[in-house]
Amino acid sequence: MRRGLNAIAAATAAVLIGASAQVAAQAPAARQLKMQSTWPASLTLQDNFRFFAERVDKLTSGQLKIEALAAGQVVPPFEVLDATHKKVIDGAHAVAYYWVGKNKAATLFASTPAGPFGMDQMDFLGWIYEGGGLDLYWDFYQKELKLNVIAFPILPSSPQAFGWFKRPIKNLADFKGMKCRQTGIVAEIFQRMGMQTVNMPGGEIVPSAQRGVIDCAEWVGGIEDLRLGLPQVWKYHYVPGMHEPSVIGELLINSEVWASLPPQNQEAIRSAVNDTFVRWWVKWQKQNADALDEMRTKHGTQILRTPPDILVAFLKAWDEIAKEESAKNPFFKKVLDSQHAYAAKVVPAKRFMNPPYSFAANYYFPETAKPAAAAPAAAKK
Numbered sequence: 001m002r003r004g005l006n007a008i009a010a011a012t013a014a015v016l017i018g019a020s021a022q023v024a025a026q027a028p029a030a031r032q033l034k035m036q037s038t039w040p041a042s043l044t045l046q047d048n049f050r051f052f053a054e055r056v057d058k059l060t061s062g063q064l065k066i067e068a069l070a071a072g073q074v075v076p077p078f079e080v081l082d083a084t085h086k087k088v089i090d091g092a093h094a095v096a097y098y099w100v101g102k103n104k105a106a107t108l109f110a111s112t113p114a115g116p117f118g119m120d121q122m123d124f125l126g127w128i129y130e131g132g133g134l135d136l137y138w139d140f141y142q143k144e145l146k147l148n149v150i151a152f153p154i155l156p157s158s159p160q161a162f163g164w165f166k167r168p169i170k171n172l173a174d175f176k177g178m179k180c181r182q183t184g185i186v187a188e189i190f191q192r193m194g195m196q197t198v199n200m201p202g203g204e205i206v207p208s209a210q211r212g213v214i215d216c217a218e219w220v221g222g223i224e225d226l227r228l229g230l231p232q233v234w235k236y237h238y239v240p241g242m243h244e245p246s247v248i249g250e251l252l253i254n255s256e257v258w259a260s261l262p263p264q265n266q267e268a269i270r271s272a273v274n275d276t277f278v279r280w281w282v283k284w285q286k287q288n289a290d291a292l293d294e295m296r297t298k299h300g301t302q303i304l305r306t307p308p309d310i311l312v313a314f315l316k317a318w319d320e321i322a323k324e325e326s327a328k329n330p331f332f333k334k335v336l337d338s339q340h341a342y343a344a345k346v347v348p349a350k351r352f353m354n355p356p357y358s359f360a361a362n363y364y365f366p367e368t369a370k371p372a373a374a375a376p377a378a379a380k381k
């Protein structure tokens with residue numbers, strides 16, 4: 001009888017082993033997508049990309065993996081869009097306004113400049129998912145630029161600071177004639193306002209400032225500016241700015257690669273994008289708060305309010321440029337009109353329903369001194 005039981009046990013084990021082997025054989029092999037960002041590995045912007053890759057891995061139980069490469073590991077940073085189209089890489093992590101040289105409508109999909117129309121990050125995300133923005137976004141790449149690319153908003157690296165200056169600025173007149181590092185369509189706007197602009201990579205800003213090549217610069221703000229070393233060359237830091245108050249970066253994926261993914265993996269990517277947007281953003285806001293404190297206490301940075309007339313002049317200059325571009329670029333006008341229609345509903349409603357952020361902030365954390373008044377005293381020191 002014992003022999004019979006042993007035989008049954010052996011047979012059962014063989015069946016189980018065979019079934020396990022069959023299940024393993026039927027399980028799809030893990031797939032890896034190679035993607036590259038436009039950011040150096042050390043930036044918090046690259047942390048956003050890495051977080052996305054981790055979420056995809058967990059949401060698919062390891063069946064889909066993203067190789068989140070930093071700038072230059074496969075192609076130069078500003079070539080990731082074309083490289084994604086050609087399937088040199090499967091996707092990229094960038095910001096749409098980098099592609100204004102192809103079509104100025106690109107800047108509108110980065111929520112720049114000015115919101116647009118005063119939209120914050122969540123308003124812009126609402127336009128993307130509830131106002132027809134995602135369809136326009138994909139049409140922009142596939143129909144306007146004729147590229148095999150789709151995109152999702154993933155990187156809310158905003159609000160961004162107005163910038164760093166070698167001396168205090170009190171009004172628009174002080175601002176004019178200064179030579180400042182600016183990029184993209186924002187540079188064109190500031191040129192119209194009287195600034196001389198210079199386009200250069202982030203890594204060249206500090207050396208150029210030390211040599212006196214530039215008088216001011218805009219990078220990101222907070223933690224990124226601290227890591228770049230800007231508090232060590234200039235002491236006057238102005239916030240806020242209207243150039244990128246709600247800028248949002250993008251995840252690009254080759255459209256053929258996207259179509260080849262099973263539906264559940266596509267949904268995992270969509271979920272990972274939204275997870276990353278929120279989870280990275282809340283962490284980044286705390287990093288920025290810590291960075292501002294370190295700028296003040298360790299580097300003696302004067303954090304000052306941007307003169308209002310500069311912000312108003314920026315909005316007026318942008319409106320002029322947007323009107324001119326709309327007259328000659330039908331797709332630009334189509335996107336801008338769509339954003340305006342959505343903003344016309346949500347922005348006034350939010351203004352009516354939401355208390356000003358400063359209301360409770362000033363009640364619980366009153367400012368001990370007006371920032372603008374601190375600049376002369378600091379200058380004497």
